[in-house]
Every structure is written in structure tokens, then in C-alpha cells.
Amino acid sequence: MEWSESVDTLLESKDGLDAFRTFLKSEFSEENIDFWMACEDFKKTKSSAKIVSKAQKIYSEFIQADAPREINIDFTTRDCITQNISEPTLKCFDDAQRQIYSLMAKDSFPRFLRSEVYKELAISIVIIQNDKDMDTTGILEKNYVQKTLFASHFMNW
Numbered sequence: 001m002e003w004s005e006s007v008d009t010l011l012e013s014k015d016g017l018d019a020f021r022t023f024l025k026s027e028f029s030e031e032n033i034d035f036w037m038a039c040e041d042f043k044k045t046k047s048s049a050k051i052v053s054k055a056q057k058i059y060s061e062f063i064q065a066d067a068p069r070e071i072n073i074d075f076t077t078r079d080c081i082t083q084n085i086s087e088p089t090l091k092c093f094d095d096a097q098r099q100i101y102s103l104m105a106k107d108s109f110p111r112f113l114r115s116e117v118y119k120e121l122a123i124s125i126v127i128i129q130n131d132k133d134m135d136t137t138g139i140l141e142k143n144y145v146q147k148t149l150f151a152s153h154f155m156n157w
Helices: 005-012 015-028 031-041 048-063 075-082 095-116 116-129 136-153
Strands: none
Touching: 005 015, 005 095, 015 031, 015 095, 015 116, 031 048, 031 095, 048 075, 075 095, 095 116
């Protein structure tokens, strides 16, 4: 699977992202990928009114003290965001996003690649790709196998 090459490759793949999110959810740390994705969406915002409302939503969900999905960032970064949230810019979460990306790249991603779920998924994809008669049905079957493996694995947690 090409998304085993790097976190960047994983994050660019819808299936990779879904698999990684499912894994993070099993470890009770899906707020990291959700924050990272919220920041990616935020940086594409054009309207200044939406910049303010989206920034407030990200701040209240992930950054402020005792936020419902508080991410693990250093005090200086959290304090800087808190002081500037009343006048947010498209770059206001960049330092926090870098910290979370680094945490995922150095910690969560390697554990994901060593997980039984990932290994089972990789084996199922190899088996399906080796099927000489692979067509649209095979692709649908691959997606079904991926989702079934993840669902069955995590329902047993």
C-alpha cells in the first residue's frame, strides 16, 4: 500500500485517512487527525467572517483549556493562540498543526503500521490485487474487505 510510505501519502489517500482515523479512534486519539483536517480546511477559507467563526470553532473544540477534544500542544503555542484568537489569521493554528503532525508522524503512524489491523488490511489488498480477473467488482470487493476488517477488528476492542 502506497500510504505506508509516509504520513503525507497516508493523509492524501481517502482510504488511508479512513483507516488511520479508525486506528486513532481505537487509541482514543482521533482528535489529532480531526484537528489536523480542521486546520487544512480552515486554511482554504476565503471569507473573513468565516475565518473568525471557523477559528472560534477550532479553538473551542481543540485548543482552549478543557476543550472537549483538547489536543496535546505546548503551553507557549496554546497561549499564543489564546491571545490572538479574537483576530485570527489563516496561519493562527500553524504551529499547533505542526506539533500534531509531528506527533502523528513520530508516534501514531509507526504504531499504525505495526498494528494487526494494518497487517490484515495489507494482506487482504495483496490477495485481491493478485486476482487476475480484477475489475470493477474486485475494486468494490477490496473496499468491502477493508471496511469489514476494520469494523470487525474494532468491534472486539
